[in-house]
Amino acid sequence: MKSRTLAAAGAIALAAATITGCSAGTGGDGGGDTLTFMFRGSDAEKAAYTAAIEEFEKANDVDVKIIMTTAEEYSTKLKAAITGRQIPDVFYVDPGSVQAYVGSGIIKDITKEVEASADLDNVWAYGVDSYRFDGKLMGQGPIYAMPKDVGPFSFGYNKTMFEAAGIPLPDKDKPYTWDEFIDVAKQLTKDTNGDGTLDQWGTGLNVVWNLQSFVWSNGGDWVNDDRTEVTVNSPEFVEALQFFADMGPKHGVTPSVSDAQTLDTYQRWMQGQIGFFPVGPWDVPTYEKLDFEWDLIPYPVGKTGKPATWTGTLGIAVSETTKNPELAADLAIYLSTNVDAQQSLVDAGVQVPNLIDMAEKWKTESTLPPENREEFLQIVQDYGRALPANNTYSAEWYDELWKGIQPVLDGEQTAKEYLDEVQPRMQELLDKANKDAGIG
Ligand code: CA
Numbered sequence: 001m002k003s004r005t006l007a008a009a010g011a012i013a014l015a016a017a018t019i020t021g022c023s024a025g026t027g028g029d030g031g032g033d034t035l036t037f038m039f040r041g042s043d044a045e046k047a048a049y050t051a052a053i054e055e056f057e058k059a060n061d062v063d064v065k066i067i068m069t070t071a072e073e074y075s076t077k078l079k080a081a082i083t084g085r086q087i088p089d090v091f092y093v094d095p096g097s098v099q100a101y102v103g104s105g106i107i108k109d110i111t112k113e114v115e116a117s118a119d120l121d122n123v124w125a126y127g128v129d130s131y132r133f134d135g136k137l138m139g140q141g142p143i144y145a146m147p148k149d150v151g152p153f154s155f156g157y158n159k160t161m162f163e164a165a166g167i168p169l170p171d172k173d174k175p176y177t178w179d180e181f182i183d184v185a186k187q188l189t190k191d192t193n194g195d196g197t198l199d200q201w202g203t204g205l206n207v208v209w210n211l212q213s214f215v216w217s218n219g220g221d222w223v224n225d226d227r228t229e230v231t232v233n234s235p236e237f238v239e240a241l242q243f244f245a246d247m248g249p250k251h252g253v254t255p256s257v258s259d260a261q262t263l264d265t266y267q268r269w270m271q272g273q274i275g276f277f278p279v280g281p282w283d284v285p286t287y288e289k290l291d292f293e294w295d296l297i298p299y300p301v302g303k304t305g306k307p308a309t310w311t312g313t314l315g316i317a318v319s320e321t322t323k324n325p326e327l328a329a330d331l332a333i334y335l336s337t338n339v340d341a342q343q344s345l346v347d348a349g350v351q352v353p354n355l356i357d358m359a360e361k362w363k364t365e366s367t368l369p370p371e372n373r374e375e376f377l378q379i380v381q382d383y384g385r386a387l388p389a390n391n392t393y394s395a396e397w398y399d400e401l402w403k404g405i406q407p408v409l410d411g412e413q414t415a416k417e418y419l420d421e422v423q424p425r426m427q428e429l430l431d432k433a434n435k436d437a438g439i440g
Contacts, residue, residue: 032061033324035331038081038088039067039148039316040074041350044285048348052341056334062327082106089322090331093145093315095130095138095390099437102133102144107317109142113329118337122356124150124380127336130390131315136439138391145315146336149281149351152311152379153209155299156279156370158272160292161188161200170297172372175307178214178243181276181300185253188275202253203276204265207244207409208402210278212387213309214240218302222388222398228434230426232401233419240302241408241415249411257410280312281376285349288369296375298383311384352376393437397429 039049046068053064067088069077074092081087093101101107114120120128127147134141162169167187170176176184185202192199215221220236223229231237247254255265269277272292279287279296287294298307316332318325335341336354346353349368353359359380363373389395401422407413 032063033327034063034065035090035322035324035328036065036067036088037331038069038078038091040069040071040092042071042282042285044348045345045350048345048350049335052335052338052344053331055340056331056338060327060330064331085321087319087321089319089324089328091317091319092148093131093317095313095315095386096392096395098131098133098138098144098315099393101317102135103437105320107144108320108322108325108329109144110146110318110329110332111142113326114143114146114333117330118146118333123147123337123354124356124359126150126311126380126384126386127313127354130313130386131317136437145317146332147354148314148316148336149345149354150311150313150380150384151280151282152352152376152384153213153309154279154296154375154379155213155276155309156287156294156296157276158269158274158292158294160294161272161275165190172295172297172375175298176300178300178302182247182251182253185247185275186251189253198255198259200273201255201268201275203247204254204260204268204274205244205247205278206265207405211241211244212385213299213307214244214302216308216385217299217304217306218243219304222401223392223430227392227430228439230397230423230430232426233416233423236303238416238419241419243302245408245411245415248409279370281352282350284368284370288349294370296370296372298375298378307383309379309384310387311380312387352380392430393433393439394429397426397433400426400429 037053041049050066053066056062057064067077078091087106093107098107114128124147127150128143129139130147131145132139132141132143157170159169165188167184170184182202188200188202189198190200191197215237218236218240220234220238220240221231222237224231248256254260255268263271265274265277268274270286270290272290279294299309301307316335318328318332322328339355339358342353342355342358345351346358346362346366353362359377363377366373387398389398392398404422405418408415408418
C-alpha cells in the first residue's frame with residue numbers, strides 16, 4: 001500500500017530496478033501447472049509469503065513463480081508487465097486501480113470462485129468491499145480481488161517520554177480534543193539538556209498521510225457523497241488544515257523545517273524524540289525493537305467528537321488472461337483467507353488478521369506489541385475509511401492538493417486562501433476522472 005513508502009519518505013531510494021524471478025520451489029515433481037505471483041513487501045513479508053506459498057504448491061501440485069519487487073518499484077514494474085503483455089497470473093492491486101483495470105480488461109471477476117470457497121462473513125467487509133465494482137461505483141457488485149490485508153493507520157505515543165515528563169498517560173477510550181492535544185504536545189516539546197535547542201517534540205506529522213484524520217473528525221471531506229464535487233474549501237476542511245498547519249510555526253510542537261531536514265520525523269520518533277506518531281501494522285516489526293515503550297490511542301478529535309483515520313488495503317487480483325483461471329483464483333483466495341496462511345503472516349507480525357475470528361483471538365492472546373491492539377481492530381471495524389482517491393477513476397485530482405500546500409504548513413499562506421485557490425483545479429481534475437469513468 002502507499003503508506004508503506006511512508007517509512008522511506010525522507011530518503012529518496014533509487015533502488016536498483018531488478019525483478020528477482022525465482023521459484024518458491026519445494027522441489028516438486030514438475031508435473032503440475034505453473035502460476036506466476038507478483039507482489040511487493042518488506043523482507044519479513046517476503047519470508048512469510050514464501051512459506052505460505054510453499055504450502056499451496058504442495059497442496060495443489062503447482063509451481064508458483066514468485067516475482068518480488070520493492071514497494072517503490074512495484075507500480076512501475078506492473079505497468080511494464082501490462083504493457084509488455086506479460087501479466088502475472090496473480091498480483092497485487094491497490095483499490096484505486098480497480099476501475100481502470102476492469103475497464104481495460106486486466107483483472108478478472110472472481111466473485112464465483114470467492115463465493116464458492118471463502119466464508120465472507122468471517123472476512124472484514126471493508127477488505128472485500130474495497131475490490132467490488134459494479135461498473136459505476138466501487139464498494140458494491142462483483143469482486144475483482146481479495147484483500148491481501150487491511151491496514152488501519154493508527155496513532156501511537158511514546159509512553160516512556162510521558163512517564164519521564166510526569167504527564168498522565170493518554171486514555172485509549174477518551175480521545176484528546178484538539179486543544180488538549182496541543183496542550184500535551186507543548187508539554188512534551190523540550191530542550192532536555194539545557195543547551196538552548198529543542199531535543200524532543202510533541203509530534204511531527206506528514207500532511208499527506210495525516211491530514212485525513214483531522215479533516216474527517218472535524219466533519220469535512222474531500223468530495224461530496226456522489227463524488228462529483230470537491231469540497232476542500234468547506235469551513236470544516238479549512239479549519240482542519242489550519243489546525244494541522246498551526247502545529248508547526250504557531251504552536252511550535254513539531255520539529256522546524258531545518259530540524260526535519262537534518263533528520264526526518266520518522267527517524268526522530270524511532271530515536272525517542274517525538275511524543276505522538278502514526279503507527280500502521282506494517283510498522284510493528286520495526287517498532288517492536290525500539291528502546292522505549294509505546295502504545296496506540298485514537299487520533300485527537302475535532303468538532304464531531306469522533307476519531308477518524310484511514311484504513312489502507314492491498315488486493316490480490318487474477319489476470320484476465322491467465323491460462324489457469326481456477327488455480328489462480330484459488331491462490332488469491334488462499335493467501336487472503338486460508339487459516340494457516342493467515343497465521344504465518346500474523347505470526348510474522350506484519351499484519352492484522354484478515355479473518356475476524358482470528359483477529360479476535362489475536363487481540364487478546366498475542367504477545368506482540370502494541371498492548372492496545374484493539375485500536376487497530378476498531379479502526380478496521382468502526383472508524384477507518386478509504387483514502388479519498390481509492391474510489392475514483394484516477395488520483396490526479398487528489399494529488400493536486402499536496403502540490404502547493406507547503407506555504408500553508410510554513411505559515412506563509414492561510415488554509416482558507418490556499419483551499420479556495422486549489423479547489424477549482426481539483427474540481428477540473430475530478431470532472432475529468434468522472435468523465436473517464438463514464439460518470440457525469
Ligand atoms: Ca537541547
